[in-house]
Structure formats: C-alpha cells, structure tokens
Amino acid sequence: MVRRDIEALVQEAARRAMDAGALPHVSLPESTVERPQRPEHGDYASNIALRLARAAGTTPLALAEAIAARIPESDIVARVEVAPPGFINFRLSPAWLARQVEEVLRQGDAFARVDVGRGQRVQVEYVSANPTGPLTVAAGRGLAIGDTLANLLEATGHQVEREYYINDAGTQTETFAATLFARYRQLHGQAVEVPPGAYTGEYVIDLAREAKERFGDRFLAYAEGPCPPELHDFGMQRMLERIREDLALMGAHYDSWFSERSLYPEPYQTVMRLLEERGYVARKEGAVWFTSSALGEDKDNVLVRSNGRPTYFASDIAYHYHKFLVRGYDRVVDIWGADHQGHVPRMKAAVAALGIDPERLVIIIHQLVTLKRGGEEVRVSKRAGEIVTLREVVEEVGADACRFFFLSRAPNSHMDFDLELAARQSAENPVYYVQYAHARMAGILAHARERVPDYADGDVSLLREDVELALVRQLLRLPELVETAARKLEPHLLPYYAIDLATAFHDFYERCRVVSEDVPLSKARLKLVAATKGVLARTLGLMGMSAPDRM
RNA sequence: GCCCCAGUAGCUCAGUAGGAAGAGCGGCGGCCUCCUAAGCCGCAGGCCGAGGGUUCGAGUCCCUCCUGGGGCGCCA
Secondary structure: OHHHHHHHHHHHHHHHHHHOOOOOOOOOOOOOEEOOOOHHHOOEEEOHHHHHHHHHOOOHHHHHHHHHOOOOOOOOEEEEEEEOOOEEEEEEOHHHHHHHHHHHHHHHHHHHOOOOOOOOEEEEEOOOOOOOOOOEHHHHHHHHHHHHHHHHHHHOOOEEEEEEEEOOOOHHHHHHHHHHHHHHHHHOOOOOOOOOOOOOOHHHHHHHHHHHHHHOOHHHHHOOOOOOHHHHHHHHHHHHHHHHHHHHHOOOOOOEEEEHHHHOOOOHHHHHHHHHHOOOEEEEOOEEEEOHHHHOOOOOEEEEOOOOOEOHHHHHHHHHHHHHHHOOOOEEEEEEEHHHOOHHHHHHHHHHHOOOOHHHEEEEEEOOEEEEEOOEEEOOOOOOOOOOEHHHHHHHHOHHHHHHHHHOOOOOOOEEEEHHHHHHHHHHOHHHHHHHHHHHHHHHHHHHHHHOOOOOOOOHHHOOOHHHHHHHHHHHHHHHHHHHHHHHOOOOHHHHHHHHHHHHHHHHHHHOOOOOOOHHHHHHHHHHHHHHHHHHHHHHHHOOOOOOOOO
C-alpha cells in the first residue's frame, strides 16, 4: 500500500535526522501521511514537521527541510518538496505508476484485500425488522450499510458472519397476531374490532384472506380467546417469507437467522442468574429491574414485567450473551435505526455487567429516512398502515440505485428520499455514471478482441499521459480506502471513490483512444482498461452492486 | 426539561485519528467522421448555523446558544 510505503520513508528520514542531531529523540507520530486535496501539493504529504517542530525547538519549515533531505531513495517517489508552512510533499514516479498496472492485473481480486483483521471473528447484524410487516425504506438503509460493512470486513481479513435477528417473541408479535385474528374473523362476517395499537395496514387483511383460504373457519372456535398459535405462527412465517423476498430483491444474503424464541429458556435463565449473582438485579413494583443507574445510566430498566414476562431488553441481553459468550465473536457490530438510539447505553451497560468488554460491541446508529413524494413528507408507520415498502422503492428505482443512494450518506446523516425525484432523476443518478464507466470498459475490451486479440505482451511503460497516470493513481487508492472504511466502519466512502474512479476513467476515455493504429500503445492501454475494469467491478461488488457489461 | 444525531455552494451531501475548502445535481457556454454523448471541457456559485475558547494552525477538539430530526414505555 503506497501510503504505508511513504510513511516508512518519512519515519526512516526522521530517525536519520535524530541520529544526525537535527531532531531530538522523541516518539514519532504513527500516522503523518495523507493525500492532499490539491494536485499541486503532490500525491502524498506528511505533516510530521508541523507536529514535531515544537519538540524539536525549531521552525516547522526548517525541520521539514531537515527531514526531507534525509528521505531514502526509492523507486516509488520521483520528487520530494518542502512547502510552507512545513509540509513534505511527495510526487510519485511516473514510471513506477505505469508499472503498477501490471501489479493490479497480477493481484486480481487480492488487490482489494488488506489483511489487517487477522481472522478476527466479527458478526454483523442488520435489518432485523419485526416479522409484523414488509420491510420499509428505513430497513433498506440498514441493509445497505450492514451488508457493505460485512463485505468490507471480509475484504480486510475478518471472519464475518451476517445475521438477522427474528423478533418472534414479545408483545408486538402478539399485537400483530391479534390483528390478524380480528381480520380473519371479520372476513368470516363477525363484527369485531381490531385490537388497540393494531397493525392497520392492508397487508394484514390480505394475509387474513390467505389464512381463510388455507384454514377455512377452523379458528372461529377460539372466538373469545387470543389468537390461536397455529394462526399466529402462520402469520409470522408468511411475513418472514415476505421479508426474505424483499432482502433477496436487494441482494442481501445472510449466514444465519437467529430466533428470539430460541433464547428461552436458555440462555435467558443463565443470563438472569448471572446478573442476579453480580448484583445488578432489583425487585420493585412487582417487576424485576436491571439496576443500570448503578452503572451510570439515567435510570433502571425492567427485565421482567410484573406479569412475569421478560421484556425485549431482557431478550436482547440474552442475545448478546449468546453472541459473545456462547458463540464467541471477537467483535459484534449491530446496525440500528435512530429510533433505537436510547437503547444503546443500557445495552452497553448490560454487556459490561456480564463481564464483556463493551468496546467489543459496536452499535452503528443510522438516522431515519424521511420519505417525500414531490416535496411532501410521507409519514411511515407499520402500525398506522401508511407504508412505503422497500419493495415498492426497489421496483421503482432498482436495487443498485437504492444501495448506492443509501450508501452515499454517512449513517449519521439524516436522509431525504423523494420518491418522485428518485424515479425521475434515475437517468442522472451517479449510479449510472459509475456503471456506465464499467460498461464502456467492457465495450472497449469487446471491440479490441477482433483487432488486438492478445495484449498480454503489452508494455505498460508506454503509459505516460497525465490522464493515464491519473487513472492509475485512482486504482491505487482502493486498498487504502478499503482499509480506512473498514477501520472506521464507514461504508459511505465507497460510493465517493467509485465516482472518482469513474471520473478518472471517463476523462481518460475522452482523451486517449485505446484501440488505434499504434498497436504497442493499444496493448498498453488495453492493460490499463482491463485493470481499471477489475478495480471498478470490485468496488461495485463491495457495495453489493452489479457491474454491467452493457447499458 | 434531559440525552443522542445533524447544520458546509441554489438542492442533496463528502471532507480518510486538527494541517493547504470538495463532489453530484441544478444554472450558463462549448465538444460526437472516432472503442457507448448515461460522456468530456469551461464558467458561475462559500463569514463551513451563531458566539467564545484550546492550538503555530479548527469545517474537524471544548463550552454556550439557535434551528431541524430521533429518543426519554412493565412497546420494539
């Protein structure tokens, strides 16, 4: 990775400066090299002199000169310059850059991999919406973030498991079942109301109709009681199937599906006993509480209701116990919507109470998606029935565009999604800009198959144009970007890189004819195109998007 | 009232462990005899919400305030 190579040169130069007495012996900052925004400042820049000038008792500029003069020779770097107020700027060697095309081709898929994870076991849990309705647009955002994060962690040498947590226990599922049962009875001509807090969406009526066809009137015998278990399970199963279909539409594939019910009686009972033994449990007002206020939280939280039934929070503690202590993940990443934000501190406190380092649990909160239609806000509530489903949006704008759009904003950013705009602007969506670049490359390679069938012996040292080398520079960014995005758990860096890469390619395309009368040059450029196509395809792959050969 | 998140170009948003203000869209003006014009080139557009502080240096860190979103259930 180039940044590391440059960093090593800087560190070596700094050590030499110390040995020469130009710099006192101080501990060197680990990371000083970055990519400047402006090309005049070179390909990489180190701020080491600015950071050490005070300790060295000299001016940043003088220290920069002292260090720059001691940068070891390297075939990577063509020029080292000192610039005010004390930056050391590096310009990469054109010949070395051109050679990297061979390197990218040789490495293939391995080029996008950076083994910093060392096989660490990481679980990524995302979406995990209740099986009480179809997936909403907000779930799509969680999906895009979680799925891409999982890809990034895999690319950085982690052993990744993607999990969907099925909330198939608890009050919400019962309310859902009760609604279904009421609808079922209504379809049989009974005058019953849906229960308070019911899921009033049309889809529950559809589901009741399905149940009626399948089961006839056999549940009417249960008239006055709660929803019959068989109908309840039927409803859950059908909703889950629906969710699986929606996920598949977005191209998400899970390694495991974890049922909340399966936490009972074990490991739930063990967890409750552990918390009790450790003194984090209190009984008051007929309920069992987790005494999180003793751990610095605002308040205590109920684990077991006065009616004897565990809360969602209790399930979640048992669930995380299972993740860490039964399955033994080194790290767990949960992707939650902002409506669960208040749940984060107590979840961390609970994990800590179980003796697990809370740093091992990373909870990424993504802000909610505000849906708009023609500038007007659309309220979305699963229970109230006004729903814009993820499926509707995917069918309207396509899975690739959805993913790209969801990924283009940092999880912490609020997001407006205007359905009309998304559909209308689809031709100008950056996703097409990026995919079009890939299709163009495929087109060129197809065109070349007849004229220059074999370019394996192409000499990449012929690549000397600015736009050619600018493209190579973009290719070399990918490993750095993958590492950064995985370390910071920020998948939104990928779409921006994809746009930069596509821009560099389009620019190259406009200025450089690839397949021409000049056969040696054609061969060299075909290698560049092939390398770029691979890098772009890998970038799109990390985002879970397709890389079309034709558009 | 308390807690979390955000406020950067007309709009939607980036800004890679403080370091040298960006992209896309929209606007205006150019470019197809040629491997895909879903493309390229140029122009315009900013007191980075406000005010203090730390620092050689702040969009980035700290404090106060303003605006918007989310939370503060024996719902999930």
